[in-house]
Amino acid sequence: MRRRAITSYDVARAAGVSQSAVSRAFSPGASIAERKRAQILAVAAELGYQPNAIARSMSTARSDQPQRSGxxxxxxxxxxxxxxxxxxxxxxxxxxxxxxxxxxxxxxxxxxxxxxxxxxxxxxxxxxxxxxxxxxxxxxxxxxxxxxxxxxxxxxxxxxxxxxxxxGNRDGGRSAAALLAAAGHARIAFLGGGDGDATSASREAGLAEGLAEAGLEVFAREEGDYTFTSGREACLRLFARGERPDAVFCASDVMALGLLHAARHELGLAVPGDLSVVGFDDIPAAGWPGHRLTTLRQPxxxxxxxxxxxxxxxxxxxxxxxxxxxxxxxxxxxxxxxxxxxx
Amino acid sequence: MRRRAITSYDVARAAGVSQSAVSRAFSPGASIAERKRAQILAVAAELGYQPNAIARSMSTARSDQPQRSGxxxxxxxxxxxxxxxxxxxxxxxxxxxxxxxxxxxxxxxxxxxxxxxxxxxxxxxxxxxxxxxxxxxxxxxxxxxxxxxxxxxxxxxxxxxxxxxxxGNRDGGRSAAALLAAAGHARIAFLGGGDGDATSASREAGLAEGLAEAGLEVFAREEGDYTFTSGREACLRLFARGERPDAVFCASDVMALGLLHAARHELGLAVPGDLSVVGFDDIPAAGWPGHRLTTLRQPxxxxxxxxxxxxxxxxxxxxxxxxxxxxxxxxxxxxxxxxxxxx
DNA sequence: CGAATCTCTGCATGCGCATGCAATATAGCA
DNA sequence: TGCTATATTGCATGCGCATGCAGAGATTCG
The missing domain is CATH 3.40.50.2300 (Response regulator)
Incomplete structure (x- = not known):
């Protein structure tokens, strides 16, 4: 049965002081004698009193300051x-x-x-x-x-x-581009997180910029939704086409792992032998021994x-x-x- | 600059009604004419009024019921x-x-x-x-x-x-035991989640029971802490011993995956060729193509x-x-x- | 030792809302 | 139309706490 909670009045009565004193005992910096505060806190502890945060929030809504809830x-x-x-x-x-x-x-x-x-x-x-x-x-x-x-x-x-x-999404994309271009890739695809997604768009823009500097352009693109499954499916679509990519930059690690698993275990591709993959985020699973995913880490x-x-x-x-x-x-x-x- | 929030009084004034009317307009089932309610809600919407949940919570703390915060x-x-x-x-x-x-x-x-x-x-x-x-x-x-x-x-x-x-932790452990025993394993280890952990203990107890029924006992045990890393490390410890296990039941999928990755990619073991692994939870990563972890699913x-x-x-x-x-x-x-x- | 400080203390009040109660408006009916 | 039953409405109040204010002790100092 839910009991009525103990209030500052209960504590005040038990301790033989006023309700204000109890309130002050629980307010750091309030004007109250140390002795009294200690006594009140002791009584409060005994009764199991906890200041009511809701009521406190009510009363802090005084004339000028707005109410604060914590x-x-x-x-x-x-x-x-x-x-x-x-x-x-x-x-x-x-x-x-x-x-x-x-x-x-x-x-x-x-x-x-x-x-x-x-x-x-x-x-x-x-x-x-x-x-x-x-x-x-x-x-x-x-x-x-x-x-x-x-x-x-x-x-x-x-x-x-x-x-x-x-x-820095854009710069991240540029880093990925630079890395992949330096590795000699020429057919670099992008796996995004959905058409309307600004994050994905920035990462892609960075990739495109970086590739442009190396005289390349984005070879192909697919859209996922940041889930493993969408990465996996995007991989299958990418490799169902006539000309296949030789590297993919993914807008997230989760999708990159989906793509990685599909490539290795469903398509039988070697990564990085047949295909390079770069992710984004550096989630814990990216570092697992069987993945060792090259990626961009967020601090x-x-x-x-x-x-x-x-x-x-x-x-x-x-x-x-x-x-x-x-x-x-x-x-x-x-x-x-x-x-x-x-x- | 944080403005003082709009109160029911503000709405009441603007709508030319009493504060109670505003309150009732926002309380489903309260006694108020439908017409008036609509009008008040319109005014409230215009002013951007939102009932103050904190104050509401205060006033519900009436004589008998305890205060409710939602x-x-x-x-x-x-x-x-x-x-x-x-x-x-x-x-x-x-x-x-x-x-x-x-x-x-x-x-x-x-x-x-x-x-x-x-x-x-x-x-x-x-x-x-x-x-x-x-x-x-x-x-x-x-x-x-x-x-x-x-x-x-x-x-x-x-x-x-x-x-x-x-x-059902214990029954889960028994299922794992039955499965592993039926596969002909004789050196079945358990990877737990920490000494004081009751969940892990139940799963282990179930395993032990199930193995006993098959005339076996737990071959070895290691403790982790439910993290991937701890699973990985436990794997290394397990295989540093003289006699190696041929199967491991892990108290969680995350640890099972740590063990799986370490076994395959660090120790070069074949799973399930050299070692069978069973996890618990059925997290999404358990089903990834490169893992395909046998496990116990929680609904x-x-x-x-x-x-x-x-x-x-x-x-x-x-x-x-x-x-x-x-x-x-x-x-x-x-x-x-x-x-x-x-x- | 008395006045001036300074430190504490309790009283009274309000935060925004819900609601019992009494007053009023509306409807129903003869 | 007049009167009772019912639907609405506003008033007044309290939820539990923090705090301004005024008074009561305690302390200092000349």
Missing amino acids: MVGIIVRRLEDPVFAQTIALFSRILQRRGWHILLFTVDAEREVDEALGALMRFRIDGVIILSALLSRHMAETCHAEGTPVLLYNRSAPGLGISTVQI VERMIREAVEILIERMETAGLGPRDEHFPAALILRDTVRTVLRR | MVGIIVRRLEDPVFAQTIALFSRILQRRGWHILLFTVDAEREVDEALGALMRFRIDGVIILSALLSRHMAETCHAEGTPVLLYNRSAPGLGISTVQI VERMIREAVEILIERMETAGLGPRDEHFPAALILRDTVRTVLRR
């Missing part, structure tokens, strides 16, 4: 994707350590975007981290208009004045640390302008790109 | 593990669809357990889902004592009267659906007793266990 909303899509899982895990740890709590929203369909948005507003969250591409612009715009700090992680929304932390930890910093800054002091941080993707050379140049 | 706490460890990532993703979707919101806690160290616990209590969450083994007992006990419904997912805490949803979707059902039931009606649901693990036959019997 919660940060995180919006994500496909949390089961290893990249997002790792990202959320890190965000969660760092935010928690800094005393913030996380309201999590998984958004798959457009309809859910509005629901999540509504919930965020209703809960008066203090800030939002958006990882989902899906309508992130609309959502970012709305929150931002409400005055809630927003941080876009690996997304951008130019012109909105919203802070972002991003990996995830540093990026997230920075993202949290930026968001907290803006939650704590109003009126700060947006900050945009870009991080370079590091080329991780493993074993899915041939090193011998052969023509 | 939030469910989820406690998890190692969110980056694919099993947990998928689990959280599903929980999140289903809970959201049912109108609940998720307060997420990642707990790695013992110290953080208490922090999370405190936060849960402070936020007056309506229910908790615990996925972390770490001190789950202490936590479950505390919440339960407070009267907050608790659901343990793939954990147990016998004697506490707490609801659980679990996979994750059904389990989570059931778990949510159980929790919601208990959040909505007080005084319900605990419910325990067990689901059978299904043996998924792929290609890492030899089929030809050879002695």
Whole structure:
């Protein structure tokens, strides 16, 4: 049976002090004698009292400051994707350590975007981290208009004045291009993450630029949706054509692994013998002994640390302008790109 | 600049009605004329009003009922593990669809357990889902004592009267044993998830039982920590011994894949030629063409659906007793266990 | 030893909303 | 039309806490 929770009044009565004293005992820096605070805390502990965060949030909504809930909303899509899982895990740890709590929203369909948005507003969250591409612009715009700090992680929304932390997609694509061109590849394909996806588009643009500098162009392209299966299927399509690619740059490691597995185990191709593969992200599975996928690494930890910093800054002091941080993707050379140049 | 949020009073003034009317317009089933409700909702939409969930939560804390926040706490460890990532993703979707919101806690160290616990209590969450083994007992006990419904997912805490949803670990172990024994293996090792881990212990117990029935016993055992790396290292240790195992049952797919990669790509062993491997969980990577890991599948979707059902039931009606649901693990036959019997 | 500080303390109040209650408007009916 | 039953409405209040304010002790210092 759910009991009525213990309130500061209960503690006050038990300790023979006023409710204000109890409140102050739990507010760092409040004006209260150390002795008394200790006594109150002892009584509170005995009764199992925990300040009611909801009520606290209510009362902080005083005349001038806006209400603060101590919660940060995180919006994500496909949390089961290893990249997002790792990202959320890190965000969660760092935010928690800094005393913030996380309201999590998984958004798959457009309809859910509005629901999540509504919930965020209703809960008066203090800030939002958006990882989902899906309508992130609309959502970012709305929150931002409400005055809630927003941080876009690996997304951008130019012109909105919203802070972002991003990996260098274009430069990553260029690195991949340079590597593959140097290895003597001439038929380099691109495997993207979907037509409307800006991340994928930037990576492809970088690839195209880099190839152009080497006098090459993108040999073929396929679209996936960032899943293993889509990488696998794209591989089968790529090799069902007349002229086959001799290298593929994939917009993500997960798709690259799908392509790698299909190539090796379904088509019987040698990688990197018959085909070179480059991924993006450097997820843990990329480094597994049987994969050793050459890829572009995101400095995830540093990026997230920075993202949290930026968001907290803006939650704590109003009126700060947006900050945009870009991080370079590091080329991780493993074993899915041939090193011998052969023509 | 963070603006002061729009309140029901603002809407009331703009619409020329009382604050109560606004409140009722947003409460399904409240006594208000349909016409008026529509008008108020229109004005509210125009002003961008969203009922304040925090204030709402405050006022629902009336004399008899306890306060309700509309939030469910989820406690998890190692969110980056694919099993947990998928689990959280599903929980999140289903809970959201049912109108609940998720307060997420990642707990790695013992110290953080208490922090999370405190936060849960402070936020007056309506229910908790615990996925972390770490001190789950202490936590479950505390919440339960407070009267907050608790659901343990793939954990147990016998004697506490707490609801659980679990996979059949022991029977899963028995299935693995039966399969391996039938394949003619005689030196079957177990790779566990850590000494204190109950899940791992049950799976091992099932294995031992099943082997005993075939007149065998566990040939060797190693401990990992559910990570790929630990599986890989355990493999190296297993094969550094004098007499080598000819099959390994692993407490998780992630470790099984670590072992598989190490065996094939570092030790040059053939799987299943030289060594059979059985995992547990059936994570997506288990089915990848290059792995084709034989494993025990958890009916994750059904389990989570059931778990949510159980929790919601208990959040909505007080005084319900605990419910325990067990689901059978299904043996998924792929290609890492030899089929030809050879002695 | 008294006045001036300074440190604590309790009182009273409001945060935004839901809701019991009484008042009012509307409908139903003879 | 007049009167009762019913549907709406507004008023007033409390949820639990933080905090401005004024008073009460405690401390300092001349």
